[in-house]
Amino acid sequence: MARGGMCYRLACIVRLDGEALADQTIAKYLNELSILTMLRIQGQASRIEIARYLSVTPATVTRLVNSLIERGLVRDIELSPNPGRPANREPGRPATSVALNTDGAFFFGVEVGVDVLRFALLDLAATVVDSSEMPFHDRMSPDQVAGEIARRVGKLRRDPIYRDSLKGVGIAFPGIVRSDGFVVNLPIVGWRNVDFPALLSEAIDLPLFIENDANAGAFGCVYTDPSLPNTCSLFLKLDAGCGGAVVVDGRLLRGANGTAGEFGHLRLSEDGPLCGCGNRGCLESRIGLSAIAQQFLETSDLSGIELTQLPEHIVEAARGGDGRAIETIDSFVHWLVLGLVSLVNLYNPSVVFLGGPLAKLAEAAIDRISEGIGRGIVTGIPAPTLMLSTLGSYEGAIGAASIAHHHTFDISRVGIIAGR
Structure with a gap:
C-alpha cells in the first residue's frame, strides 16, 4: 500500500536543463529525490558533485538544494580550510558540502x-x-x-x-x-x-x-546498509513461519497481487508433517519454530516467548554435548539447505540473508549451510554470500x-x- 505517494513511469532520464520538458514540476520532484537518495547512500557531497551526478547545471543544483534546505531536508556543512593554503587566498564564501538534515x-x-x-x-x-x-x-x-x-x-x-x-x-x-x-x-x-x-x-x-x-x-536489511549489493538479494525469515522475500535493484519482488515470497511453503516432499497451509512436506513444517520444538522437546505447546528463546537454548545444549540438541541442529541444517538450494537455483541472488529467532541455529552451523548450498546448486551458478540479518529482533x-x-x-x- 502506498497511500499518499506519487509514482511515475519514465522512459528516459529527466533533466531540468537541455530539452524542453512537458512538466518541469515532475522533473524538479525527481531530481530532488535523486539528491536525497545520493546523500543517503554516498554521504555529503559538494554542489559540483551533485551537478555531475544529475547531469545538470550548477545553477539548477543551487535551486534544487535551496528548496530542500528551506524544507529542512538538507543542510550546508562548512568545510575546514585547506591547511596548505593561506587563509587570505580563500576566495568568496567558505567552501561547503551538502548533507542530509537527519532530523x-x-x-x-x-x-x-x-x-x-x-x-x-x-x-x-x-x-x-x-x-x-x-x-x-x-x-x-x-x-x-x-x-x-x-x-x-x-x-x-x-x-x-x-x-x-x-x-x-x-x-x-x-x-x-x-x-x-x-x-x-x-x-x-x-x-x-x-x-x-x-x-x-x-x-x-x-x-x-x-x-x-x-x-x-x-x-530493511538492504535499505539501511547501502554498502551491501542490492542487484538481487534473498531473505528468509526463520520464525514460527518461514516467509521470504527477494529484493531486485532496490525493489521488492512482489508478484501479481503482492503476496510473493511464501518460501516456507516450498514443498520438499509429498509426505511429512502437516503444514499450517494444509499441505504436507513444506519447508516451514520442517524448520519452523513449532517443528524445532517438537523435535527437541517432543511438544510444541509453548508460549510465543518460550518458542523465541528456544533456539538459543538448543545451541547452548549442543555446545554442551546434548545429543538431541545436536540432532535437532543437524535436521534443521539438512532441510534448510534443501530449501535454499532450490531458492538459489530459482533467483540467483548475490546475497542470502537469514533472519528471525532461528537464525541462532543457522549461526551455529553457518559454514555447513554455506557449503551445502555450494554443493547443491546447479553447476555454473555462483554461490551467494550467506549472511545473518544485521537488524536483530527489530528487523x-x-x-x-x-x-x-x-x-x-x-x-x-x-x-x-x-x-x-
Missing part, C-alpha cells in the same frame, strides 16, 4: 508478532533512533492492535520534535498481505480477511504502508519504517505503479 524527517515502523508489538523510529538517513517493544500474553484483536498503533503515533505527533517531521508509518504482519494493505491470512495470530487500512484511516492522517514481515525484513519494524522512507524519499521506487 528533517522521521518514519515509524511497527511489527505485529504473536505476542509482541515491536516499534522502531528511523530518521531521514534511515538510521534507527529509537526502538521498543510491547509484550502481551493474550492475542490482540485487529481493533486492539490498530488502537495501540494509533496511540503511539499520536504520542509522537504531540512531541514538538516529531510533530511536523513524522512523514509515514509502516506496519509489518506475519502472513499474507495484499498490495493494498488488506490482510488476507495471518494464521499465526488467527486473523483472516481484515481491512486493516480502514481501521487506521481515521486515526492516522499520514501515508500508511502495510507489508508482510519477511518483505519488510528483507527490504520487521525497521524494515516497515524503511519501506515508508523509501516510498517518500527514494528515487529507486519511481516507475512502480502507485499502490504497489
Whole structure:
C-alpha cells in the first residue's frame, strides 16, 4: 500500500536543463529525490558533485538544494580550510558540502508478532533512533492492535520534535498481505480477511504502508546498509513461519497481487508433517519454530516467548554435548539447505540473508549451510554470500519504517505503479 505517494513511469532520464520538458514540476520532484537518495547512500557531497551526478547545471543544483534546505531536508556543512593554503587566498564564501538534515524527517515502523508489538523510529538517513517493544500474553484483536498503533503515533505527533517531521508509518504482519494493505491470512495470530487500512484511516492522517514481515525484513536489511549489493538479494525469515522475500535493484519482488515470497511453503516432499497451509512436506513444517520444538522437546505447546528463546537454548545444549540438541541442529541444517538450494537455483541472488529467532541455529552451523548450498546448486551458478540479518529482533519494524522512507524519499521506487 502506498497511500499518499506519487509514482511515475519514465522512459528516459529527466533533466531540468537541455530539452524542453512537458512538466518541469515532475522533473524538479525527481531530481530532488535523486539528491536525497545520493546523500543517503554516498554521504555529503559538494554542489559540483551533485551537478555531475544529475547531469545538470550548477545553477539548477543551487535551486534544487535551496528548496530542500528551506524544507529542512538538507543542510550546508562548512568545510575546514585547506591547511596548505593561506587563509587570505580563500576566495568568496567558505567552501561547503551538502548533507542530509537527519532530523528533517522521521518514519515509524511497527511489527505485529504473536505476542509482541515491536516499534522502531528511523530518521531521514534511515538510521534507527529509537526502538521498543510491547509484550502481551493474550492475542490482540485487529481493533486492539490498530488502537495501540494509533496511540503511539499520536504520542509522537504531540512531541514538538516529531510533530511536523513524522512523514509515514509502516506496519509489518506475519502472513499474507495484499498490495493494498488488506490482510488476507495471518494464521499465526488467527486473523483472516481484515481491512486493516480502514481501521487506521481515521486515526492516522499520514501515508500508511502495510507489508508482510519477511518483505519488510528483507527490504530493511538492504535499505539501511547501502554498502551491501542490492542487484538481487534473498531473505528468509526463520520464525514460527518461514516467509521470504527477494529484493531486485532496490525493489521488492512482489508478484501479481503482492503476496510473493511464501518460501516456507516450498514443498520438499509429498509426505511429512502437516503444514499450517494444509499441505504436507513444506519447508516451514520442517524448520519452523513449532517443528524445532517438537523435535527437541517432543511438544510444541509453548508460549510465543518460550518458542523465541528456544533456539538459543538448543545451541547452548549442543555446545554442551546434548545429543538431541545436536540432532535437532543437524535436521534443521539438512532441510534448510534443501530449501535454499532450490531458492538459489530459482533467483540467483548475490546475497542470502537469514533472519528471525532461528537464525541462532543457522549461526551455529553457518559454514555447513554455506557449503551445502555450494554443493547443491546447479553447476555454473555462483554461490551467494550467506549472511545473518544485521537488524536483530527489530528487523520487521525497521524494515516497515524503511519501506515508508523509501516510498517518500527514494528515487529507486519511481516507475512502480502507485499502490504497489
